[in-house]
Amino acid sequence: MELEVRHLRALCAIADAGSLHKAARQLGISQPSLTTQLRRIESSLGAPLFSRDRTGCLPTPLGRSVLNRARPLIADLAALVTETRAAASRAEGPALRVGSTASRALPGWLRRLRRRFPGTEVGLRVDVSAGALLRTVAEGRLDVAFVHEVEGFPLRVPPGLRERVLVAREPQFVSLARDHPAAARPVVDLAELAADHWMVDPSVDGEWDGLRRVLGAAGIDPPVLHGDYLTAASLVVLGEAVAPCQPTSGPRDDMAIRPLRGDPLAVRLLLYGRPGIALDALYADLADAYREAARQAAPYRAWLHGQGLSEPCLTGP
Structure with a gap:
C-alpha cells in the first residue's frame, strides 16, 4: 500500500x-x-x-x-488548491464562500447576501465544528464563518481573522417530548431532568464539556448519550432523551422547546472573516436574519419578554 x-x-x-x-x-x-x-x-x-x-x-x-x-x-x-481556485473564481466571476455551524438564521442570511451582492455566487459549507470552519477561513477556502462558542470553552482562533460578536450570550434551551411532565411548564429546572437521558453531539466543539460542567454544577449526573442532533430529535420525540437546543429552534407539534431556569447553558455567536472581506455589511445582514429567526420562535420571544426585551441584544459591528 x-x-x-x-x-x-x-x-x-x-x-x-x-x-x-x-x-x-x-x-x-x-x-x-x-x-x-x-x-x-x-x-x-x-x-x-x-x-x-x-x-x-x-x-x-x-x-x-x-x-x-x-x-x-x-x-x-492546500495552498496550491486555494491559489488555483482563486484564479478560477476570478475568471468565472465573483464568489462569496460562507461557512456556518447550524443556525435557523442561516437561510435568511443567505437570502439577504444574494440580494446585497447580485451576480455573486454565494456558496455554503455547514459543519458541526466551529474550529474546522475557522481553520478553513484561515486557509483561504472560505471567506467568512458564522460560528458559536460554548461558554467557558473558547475556540482556538487562527491568527489574522477579523471578528464580530453577534450575541455575547445566547441562552441554550432544552428540547423534550410533548408529553414530558416538564413540558407543561414554561421554564424547566435542571433537577426535573435528572432522570432523563441527555443526548449531546461530542463533535460540536465544547458542547459535551459545557453540558457536563453545567450538570455537575447542578449536582446531577444523568445518563448521557452521544450522537448527532438529527438522531437526538428522533429520540426526544419518542421520550427517550432530552437535548440542549438553540432558542431559535423551529416549532414542532411533537416536541417542546423550553428555557432552563437561570439560563445555565449559553454560547457566544461570532462572525469571522478573512482580511479584505466587507465584514460589517455581512454582519448587518446576519443581524437582520437572526432577529427574523428570533421573532419566528415563540419560546425565544417569550423568554425575551421575560427579560424585558422586545428583541435579542445584538452586540453590533
Missing part, C-alpha cells in the same frame, strides 16, 4: 481531533472506515502511529515523525 494525500489528511485529522470519532466526522466518513484506513496505514508502515485508549488517540514517536513530514506537504497542496 502506498501512502496517498488522503491518508496523510486522515492522520493529521486524527492527531488534531484527538479521537477517531471526531476525526471521522470532520472528514465526512464513518468511524469504522477511518479505523480500517488507519490500520492499513499502520500495517503498511510496520508500526503503530497512534496509541489508542478510552480517552482518545495520541501519536506515538513514529506517529509524530510522520506528522511532522505530512503537515508541510498538506499545507503546500
Whole structure:
C-alpha cells in the first residue's frame, strides 16, 4: 500500500481531533472506515502511529515523525488548491464562500447576501465544528464563518481573522417530548431532568464539556448519550432523551422547546472573516436574519419578554 494525500489528511485529522470519532466526522466518513484506513496505514508502515485508549488517540514517536513530514506537504497542496481556485473564481466571476455551524438564521442570511451582492455566487459549507470552519477561513477556502462558542470553552482562533460578536450570550434551551411532565411548564429546572437521558453531539466543539460542567454544577449526573442532533430529535420525540437546543429552534407539534431556569447553558455567536472581506455589511445582514429567526420562535420571544426585551441584544459591528 502506498501512502496517498488522503491518508496523510486522515492522520493529521486524527492527531488534531484527538479521537477517531471526531476525526471521522470532520472528514465526512464513518468511524469504522477511518479505523480500517488507519490500520492499513499502520500495517503498511510496520508500526503503530497512534496509541489508542478510552480517552482518545495520541501519536506515538513514529506517529509524530510522520506528522511532522505530512503537515508541510498538506499545507503546500492546500495552498496550491486555494491559489488555483482563486484564479478560477476570478475568471468565472465573483464568489462569496460562507461557512456556518447550524443556525435557523442561516437561510435568511443567505437570502439577504444574494440580494446585497447580485451576480455573486454565494456558496455554503455547514459543519458541526466551529474550529474546522475557522481553520478553513484561515486557509483561504472560505471567506467568512458564522460560528458559536460554548461558554467557558473558547475556540482556538487562527491568527489574522477579523471578528464580530453577534450575541455575547445566547441562552441554550432544552428540547423534550410533548408529553414530558416538564413540558407543561414554561421554564424547566435542571433537577426535573435528572432522570432523563441527555443526548449531546461530542463533535460540536465544547458542547459535551459545557453540558457536563453545567450538570455537575447542578449536582446531577444523568445518563448521557452521544450522537448527532438529527438522531437526538428522533429520540426526544419518542421520550427517550432530552437535548440542549438553540432558542431559535423551529416549532414542532411533537416536541417542546423550553428555557432552563437561570439560563445555565449559553454560547457566544461570532462572525469571522478573512482580511479584505466587507465584514460589517455581512454582519448587518446576519443581524437582520437572526432577529427574523428570533421573532419566528415563540419560546425565544417569550423568554425575551421575560427579560424585558422586545428583541435579542445584538452586540453590533
